[in-house]
Amino acid sequence: MLLFFILGLFVHFVFFGSIFDIYFTSPLVHGMTPQFTPLPPPAKRLVLFVADGLRADTLYELDENGNSRAPFIRNIIMHEGSWGLSHTRVPTESRPGHVALIAGFYEDVSAVAKGWKENPVEFDSLINESKYTWSWGSPDILTMFAKGAYGDHVFTYTYDADSEDFGAHDVTKLDTWVFDKVKEFFHAARNNQSLFSKLNEEKIVFFLHLLGIDTNGHAHRPSSREYKDNIKLVDAGIKEMVSILEHFYGNDGKTAFIFTSDHGMTDWGSHGAGHPSETLTPFVTWGAGIKYPQKVSAQKFDDAFLKEWRLESWKRQDIHQADIAPLMASLIGVPFPLNSVGILPVDYLNNTDLFKAESMFTNAIQILEQFKVKMTQKKEVTLPFLFIPFKFQVIQDFVTLLLTVPPSYFVGYLLVFILGIEILVLSFFYRHMLTAGLLAFAGWPFITQLWTRAKSISLSWIFFSLLLAVFPLMPVVGRKPDIFLVMGAGLLVLLLSLCVLTSLIKRKDSFINEELLLHLFQMLSIVLSMCVTYSTHSSLRKKQGLPLLNQIISWLILAFSLVLPLLSPTSLFERLFSILLSLMSTYILLSTGYEALFPLVLSCLMFVWIQAEQETLQQRGISCKQKVTSVRFTCSTDITQFRQLYLDDVRRAFFLVFFLVTAFFGTGNIASVNSFDLASVYCFLTVFSPFMMGALMMWKILIPFVLVMCAFEAVQLTTQLSSKSLFLMVLVISDIMALHFFFLVKDYGSWLDIGTSISHYVIVMSMTIVLVFLNGLAHLLTTKKLRLCGKPKSHLI
DSSP states (O other): OHHHHHHHHHHHHHHHHHHHHHHSSOOOOOOOOOOOOSSOOSOSEEEEEEETTOOHHHHHSBOTTSOBSOHHHHHHHHHTOEEEEEEOOSSOOHHHHHHHHHHSSOOOTHHHHTOTTSOSSOOOOHHHHSSEEEEEEOHHHHHHHHHTOOTTOEEEEEOOGGGOOTTOSOTTHHHHHHHHHHHHHHHHHTTOHHHHHHHTSSSEEEEEEEOHHHHHHHHHOTTSHHHHHHHHHHHHHHHHHHHHHHHHTTTOSOEEEEEEOSOOOOTTSOOSSOOHHHHEEEEEEEETTBOOOOBOSOOSOOSSHHHHHTOTTBOBOOEEGGGHHHHHHHHHTOOOOTTOOOOOOGGGBOSOHHHHHHHHHHHHHHHHHHHHHHHHHHHHTSOGGGOOOOOHHHHHHHHHHHHHSOHHHHHHHHHHHHHHHHHHHHHTTOTHHHHHHHHHHHTGGGGSTHHHHOHHHHHHHHHHHHHHTTGGGSOOTTSSOOHHHHHHHHHHHHHHHHHHHHHHHHHOSSEEHHHHHHHHHHHHHHHHHHHHHHHHHHHHHTTOOOOHHHHHHHHHHHHHHTTGGGGSOOBHHHHHHHHHHHHHHHHHHTOOSGGGGHHHHHHHHHHHHHHHHHHHHHHTTOOOSSOGGGOBOOSSOOGGGOOOOOHHHHHHHHHHHHHHHHHHHSSSOTTSGGGOOGGGGTTTOOSOOHHHHHHHHHHHHHHHHHHHHHHHHHHHHHHTOOHHHHHHHHHHHHHHHHHHHHHHOOSSSOHHHHHHHHHHHHHHHTHHHHHHHHHHHHHHHHHOOOOOTTOOOOEEO
């Protein structure tokens, strides 16, 4: 009991600790290449005013007398610049708000866990990318950006931290201090040649952090006279600052101004959550590179703000808070902050279309750089077989092919696709739906040009589709064992082997002794499997137990079945047939009735499918350099041979999913324990061993899958289809099916009903993972070549 308690406690600690690993680990990456627009920027300098804690409605609305609390800002909106709302994210606090504004990303929770005044992870920002930055305001905010900046190009002027006193008589002094220091600064610059020359450089930033409004809101609430009067003071101060700057630079028209807030505030004077009063902040910009006011008769916003603020005639353009950083970078021509996820709001820019296009492209490349670094880091800490890089070309090709398809044809194809998905879903409950699907498959050559171009292939496809359609109509495996059907399946395999052997000898000018011996040995293993199965069945029926010799032979056949295909030639037809013979020898040992015929019929359909797909691809005008009989499997695939996606490739992916589902349910419902028959493993062991018996039955289930995946490996090779494209399409199909089963999961009824509904969902959700494993196994079986050492190659003419 103590051990279980300790283990339980340990598990709970692991789960508890996992939240810190998941939520308190910064997602930021480093090592990206800086990206900037190569064209001349519209502004030489940028002035950023941030009124901490300012609500949008309190700024934009008119007072009880119909007058604006911020007449200068309202005049800008109506006559000089553009405006809108900046939508922030939680937590609506000062630090993450300023990080979003200036660095362009929404700070993760690790910053909160490690304190406001320390950077848990260094990040890039507009201030860091500027040539020079001068900032005035709170020490909590300014030092955060100065600390991460390289060199000595960031200059901060802060008041004492003790000045941030919520109980002070007049906290507007925090803002007047900033305005006074800025006035003194520009006055002193006229007598300081070094400072004057720096101020006349390009790509410089002035950052004024105004904390008085936030402090008054906490102390007196946003509805208080103190809060509203502070807005008036800030508006007057900004007006004065703009006048000083314009006078200093001689009204050269090269200064861009931005006025915004880091977060809002609730009616009761708090912030940090996601209420609209906290997340909606003002955004007003004017000056160099910014569009002038645009008069409109109607706007796209359905809220009542415009009417309340009496701004319905001036175009409102809302943005996300992180979008402000790339806008500022574009205005003064500095590289976009490396960690920014903001999207450039081009509607604010007053510039040429070329400049807008270049800026948007730079923005996209900058975000892509982060993705590349993140992918590299992820790859380094992920097992190679679990890391499948996402291919942008797959999506691009998929969208391109959809745009090139005629609408009527696309709608018809979509309806057929939906019908196919529904048949797959229903087949989990009613096996005979697979029969309906295979009957539809039999008509495939008639709706394409395959029937007119390749009648022999079409007839073979129809015959084997109809033959395979019989199996879902048969009773579940194990209900009626029939050893003679197993023997019949073995005889059919031997007959097919003789035909293939004769064909290969006639086709080849010379036939290698090793290949002949391998083929004969595989035929011998089929004969041994038949004899062992029949002998074991007779012995058990007479209650004489499992003969030891039969048991040894069975395990040897199982072991050799995985090795013998690797000794065969890598030509497509010979390797696939070798895989069939080896797996059929094991499958016969695991069969008790008609299911022994299932892999044989399925494989015959797969061979026809390979030829039909290559014929279909040739009809599209895509040249296939080799015939199917001369194609060889190779370990290293030349990715330059991969082609773009066609709509037919969606059908190929659907065929694969359908054949896999048929392999699941063709001879029984593996989602139900009732489908398992212990008699299947009696050739290997009869003493109850749940793990060993379960493993053998699972291998029996997987054998049809392996045959399907080996065939599709050949389809990919002959049709030049990328496996990454395949997995994307199969993922879409399986996710659509999983969505069905998600709503069909039961939490009531018998344990069988509940277990079956859950297993259906798990099977579909794990289909992609199973495909990765099966694709790897199929790739190994088809491409790997083992050579017997010490034997020179002799030839039999």
